Amino acid sequence: MCAEYATRPREQIAQILRSERRYLSAAEVFQALQRARARVSLSTVYRTLDRLRAKGEASSRIDEQGEATYVICTTSHHHHAICRVCGHVEEVACDPMERFTEALKAYHGFELDAHAMEFFGRCARCR
Amino acid sequence: MCAEYATRPREQIAQILRSERRYLSAAEVFQALQRARARVSLSTVYRTLDRLRAKGEASSRIDEQGEATYVICTTSHHHHAICRVCGHVEEVACDPMERFTEALKAYHGFELDAHAMEFFGRCARCR
């Protein structure tokens, strides 16, 4: 009980996320599937994206229009630099956070246990 | 043309945001208004919150359930440390970002022009 099946739709969805290194909404993934002649329902796209996020294989963010978007992650703890031009996502390590954590506690009395960051600009190729 | 009226509903909504220093959804603001016997429609709450954000007097974030939430801001460019216990929002300056910006460019070739950060933990009172 509670095993896990490797299915065609899941592989097709993961494929699309792997090939595009940028945040995609469920609708965008669905459109990409249709272009690739893959017959996967929108429901399955939603379920699979959420499943990838739950497993830590993808991370999600809410875009300006309030839609959930997803991107495949390769390293564990990091943040995203998002290119304004092409949407490319660069993974950024966050080693300097330790010092910041100390300052936050000393100055605001605030004990940090998690953080989220997003950086916007132009990636190397788009500059 | 294009003047701006000071109205009762707007003042009542701002009052609630000022008294609670934490992120509130439109529905939560609406409920607080009802508790205070203020008769303001949910539509007006939505419009007023969006207006405050557009004027830079409030900042918004999408919470875990995908709902838009709002908090009053007092300083200009800063980030938020959000207490996991009481929801209190602490404003944090971000002076150290300049050095980070340089590193990002040198290491990833990424030219930063904006960033967003959120910090989660326990505020001074809740520790």
Add this chain to the structure above:
DNA sequence: TATAATTTGCGAATCATTGGCAGAACCATG
């Protein structure tokens, strides 16, 4: 191939948010 568990597709339901519009509130002016 038969069987049990898991996943999918479809359509309906949900729910926050937005839009349209008629009436109410606001405020500068006479």
Add this chain to the structure above:
DNA sequence: CATGGTTCTGCCAATGATTCGCAAATTATA
């Protein structure tokens, strides 16, 4: 303090992303 043009508000319907329920299809295993 009455008037009139502008700006807001309330109501209610519409939108649109996301979720749910369930029967049929797919997968793994023997």
